[in-house]
Amino acid sequence: MSETRTIEKHLQQHDLAALRHLIGNVSPEQLRSVDCFVSKRLGVFIPAVGPCLYSLSPRHTHPSYLFVLTADDYCSVVFEDRTVTFDSNKLYVISPGIPHQEKPIEGFSRYIAILADKQFFEGELNHYGISRSPLFKGAAFDPPADLKFHIKDFMNEYEAKNPGSENVLEAIALQITHVLARTILHLNEGTEQVGQRMEIYNVIEYLNLHYGEDISIPAMARVANLSISHFSRLFKAETGTSPMDYLNQVRLDKARKLLRSSDKPITQVALECGFNSPAYFTTMFQRRFRVQPSHYRKDFK
Numbered sequence: 314m315s316e317t318r319t320i321e322k323h324l325q326q327h328d329l330a331a332l333r334h335l336i337g338n339v340s341p342e343q344l345r346s347v348d349c350f351v352s353k354r355l356g357v358f359i360p361a362v363g364p365c366l367y368s369l370s371p372r373h374t375h376p377s378y379l380f381v382l383t384a385d386d387y388c389s390v391v392f393e394d395r396t397v398t399f400d401s402n403k404l405y406v407i408s409p410g411i412p413h414q415e416k417p418i419e420g421f422s423r424y425i426a427i428l429a430d431k432q433f434f435e436g437e438l439n440h441y442g443i444s445r446s447p448l449f450k451g452a453a454f455d456p457p458a459d460l461k462f463h464i465k466d467f468m469n470e471y472e473a474k475n476p477g478s479e480n481v482l483e484a485i486a487l488q489i490t491h492v493l494a495r496t497i498l499h500l501n502e503g504t505e506q507v508g509q510r511m512e513i514y515n516v517i518e519y520l521n522l523h524y525g526e527d528i529s530i531p532a533m534a535r536v537a538n539l540s541i542s543h544f545s546r547l548f549k550a551e552t553g554t555s556p557m558d559y560l561n562q563v564r565l566d567k568a569r570k571l572l573r574s575s576d577k578p579i580t581q582v583a584l585e586c587g588f589n590s591p592a593y594f595t596t597m598f599q600r601r602f603r604v605q606p607s608h609y610r611k612d613f614k
Contacts, residue, residue: 343367355486364421372412388422397451406449
């Protein structure tokens with residue numbers, strides 16, 4: 314089976330037609346390193362182990378509104394008349410049909426991209442008395458604190474595949490859309506109550522960025538600015554699992570993506586994802602996914 318056919322097989326669960334409705338004429342190959350979570354009217358896309366190759370293509374456009382929530386300051390986007398360098402922890406907006414290109418870098422930028430169906434988003438803007446949406450070419454906003462929580466809910470619901478998930482996804486998509494609309498209309502300013510949930514999310518974000526490093530619970534507690542005991546209790550209450558179990562889940566998910574998207578030896582994949590012992594990695598991978606890493610890779614060849 315060809316590599317492109319392999320990726321198409323993987324993307325069947327995402328519904329390639331729904332992806333193209335939001336992104337444009339994207340190929341499965343261009344999404345090989347991207348985690349995708351989609352509903353009918355909204356999608357969340359996260360470069361996981363490499364860049365989105367569609368984003369790197371010159372003068373590409375989207376039929377949807379693009380919102381980019383940045384986690385670092387390495388991303389620059391080229392428009393026809395200027396280049397915008399994205400700052401960390403900002404929300405950038407690009408309107409449908411605007412040609413642009415993410416500048417290639419060594420490695421890849423860390424961000425969450427949200428694509429909202431044009432007709433759907435503009436319809437919701439009507440509730441705020443906006444009949445004609447402004448034209449956005451990389452406009453920057455301060456993201457509301459609850460946006461990441463809604464995105465996480467959307468991702469969890471998508472992956473759960475529970476009965477009724479499609480309706481729940483649309484409900485969360487509507488919630489995200491109104492958070493985004495209120496942000497660009499400056500209706501969120503001064504209204505956010507940021508509590509300890511935000512501290513836990515900061516740790517989760519840290520784990521997704523540094524999963525290949527040697528990370529201890531004391532190090533996580535320092536990121537959260539909490540005592541070790543309080544952090545451990547709060548983390549489990551918020552996520553339903555212990556900090557180290559969560560870290561291993563992140564590492565295994567990243568390893569699974571690397572096994573699909575690269576030809577790196579399994580030992581190298583294990584080391585890059587924070588497992589010092591290939592044997593331990595194999596044991597953990599089989600426990601989580603019910604298949605050995607080598608057999609998992611063969612399924613995508």
